[in-house]
Amino acid sequence: MEVTVQKCQICESQNLKNILFRESGEPDRVFVQCHYCNEFVASYVISTMGYYHNGKGFESFLRGINRSGGFMSGRNIKKLFSERKELEAQAFRDVLNQLHLKLEKENERKEDGDSQTKL
């Protein structure tokens, strides 16, 4: 497992802007721009049903399914939505925990490094 906070490759800022690009018949894309130096950082292609917008509710989820060209019964879609909501929330908590552990380790290493250079 690897957890990384995306950074601008030019100025190392973590202050990034996600620009969502949608065109009918094409998969959705995200372009990442540095908010600090405006540099183009990265782009992602979102897979079918790959996008989850937290807090946006069932209507938005339905629109996502329609854009992906999916056909399902109403009951299945409702079930899919509540499962997805749970999974995404849990996955987000897990990622934040992993990131927290990683940053803690990095800080410990830095402090060790500092104390060694002082000796």
Ligand SMILES: [Zn+2]
């Ligand atoms: Zn930058």
